[in-house]
Amino acid sequence: MFVSSLKVFKFRNLADQTIELDSGAVYINGLNGNGKTNLVEALYLLSGSRSFRTNSTGELLKWGEREASVFGTVVSKNGSEELGLIFTPGERTAYSNGKALDSVTDLIGRLRVIAFSPADLSLVKGSPSGRRKFLDRHMVDLSPGFIKLLMAYQRALASKSAVLKQSGIDYSHIKPWNELLAEYCGKIVDNRLNFIKSLGERAAEFHNQYATTDGELVITLESDFIQGEQILSQNDILDKFENAAPREMMTRTPVLGAQRDDLAITLGGVDARAFASQGQTRSVVLSLKLGVIDLLEGLTGESPVILLDDVDSELDKGRSERLFTALLSKPRQVIVTGTEAPSDYLLASGNLCTRTVSQGKVVP
Ligand SMILES: Nc1ncnc2c1ncn2[C@@H]1O[C@H](COP(=O)(O)OP(=O)(O)OP(=O)(O)O)[C@@H](O)[C@H]1O
Ligand SMILES: [Mg+2]
Structure with missing residues (x-):
């Protein structure tokens, strides 16, 4: 297009x-x-x-x-x-x-637009929230319905946060929110894992062709709800929420959830978030975006508009x-x-x- x-x-x-x-x-x-x-x-x-x-x-x-x-x-x-x-x-x-x-x-x-601007360098070097935004944004590009799940999750999380701020609460007050959040987290993390898997393959292939000397690019999800590369069962996710409840009630804030996920990025086995040079960082971001372009083209049969600022x-x-x-x-x-x-x-x-x-x- x-x-x-x-x-x-x-x-x-x-x-x-x-x-x-x-x-x-x-x-x-x-x-x-x-x-x-x-x-x-x-x-x-x-x-x-x-x-x-x-x-x-x-x-x-x-x-x-x-x-x-x-x-x-x-x-x-x-x-x-x-x-x-x-x-x-x-x-x-x-x-x-x-x-x-x-x-x-x-x-x-x-x-559909895939943009690359200098601000994207923070995708590698910045906080986990930038990397989650990258994942979420492009997952929405690929399947627009995903935004409903993200928004439902944000609303449930905000409700639970509000309950945690109230005085005199016990676990029964946050249990219904945990059940809902556990369900949403399962879905979000599962979607993120699938996306990262297909994106990772494409990005690595591209990176290998064009940033030939930087070592292999590998991306993986860091999440409270995975073990190895597998997502926990729904029951195990809920257990984690229950176990975290005393801490959450003490600190009055949610300590667990998909809002803590991060994308680990390594180059030749080294953490790119900490050690990539400026040019290497730029190359990683471009490879990730090229991976997204490839996925989008495969799915929709047409190319997104590409903006390179x-x-x-x-x-x-x-x-x-x-x-x-x-x-x-x-x-x-x-x-x-x-x-x-x-x-x-x-x-x-x-x-x-x-x-x-x-x-x-x-x-x-
Ligand atoms: N809301 C605004 N109203 C008027 N001018 C604005 C507004 N926001 C930004 N500008 C001005 O627009 C100008 C152009 O900004 P822009 O970032 O597009 O430049 P650029 O051509 O990309 O420059 P560079 O090569 O340095 O990246 C800047 O001088 C900026 O101060
Ligand atoms: Mg500019």
Whole structure:
């Protein structure tokens, strides 16, 4: 699938404009601070996800404005659809073909986007929550229904947390929540294990081709509810919850659950979270995302839109070239930003569409 045009209104520093895009490689060129990442962010938001830069909708509005919007035409094997978002401080409303959708999450699955931005480096180096978000987001890409399970889990967890804060409670007050949480945790962890298994195989294969000297990439789930690589039985999960209850009632906070899962990442047997270099970190993130692209293509029969914001800057020439050669080996919309003229391997892709962003205005 690809985005054929993007219309932005009062969005960050971008001028109000409609930008036409080609279905293949698109290079967005511009000096620092001119609006490249803002443009990529606008495209990304149409996928229904929260921004990779901020959780605050208000930041998306051009300074001093009260409303901003992003609309885009998506062409996929199902035809063409106009998706849109209107932002006001603290609120987002999503649209499809001019009709408001019930919720922004209804956008999910209509435009699939895999983005890589410098912020993604925290996927390897940052806290476990970033890695859980990575898992959850891409699992939702692959099966949009998974978001319902995640949301149900969050609600049950919030209810249990509220009960734990009350005074004078005993186990009978949290038992019903534990039963529900045990059931949800079983499902979430099972889904995560399956996803990591298929993703791990693909990511390792890609990593091996393109970051040839870094050692084998292996990803595994760390969870309260697995032993070896097997998920515990439902009864064992519930037992764990019961055993944790005295501690939870003492600390008045949940100490167990899928919200504590982490993704272990090793390179040649060494923990990448602690020891990978900048370039190696970037390579791991790219391999993981390429793995996701491969999974998505296998499942949906079409390529997601690929956004690469500023990825070149820390990869050596060989890696960059192998990365772009792999990405451009199939018909895919790959939108790349950079501050310099497009590299030879981008130009080699044939019909490279180049746009320049200058002070928020895109010129051909
Ligand atoms: N809400 C906003 N309203 C107006 N301007 C904004 C807003 N948010 C960000 N900006 C400005 O937009 C400009 C462009 O930002 P952006 O991150 O897109 O630049 P960039 O081209 O990606 O630069 P770099 O090459 O350094 O990554 C910045 O100067 C930033 O201060
Ligand atoms: Mg940028």
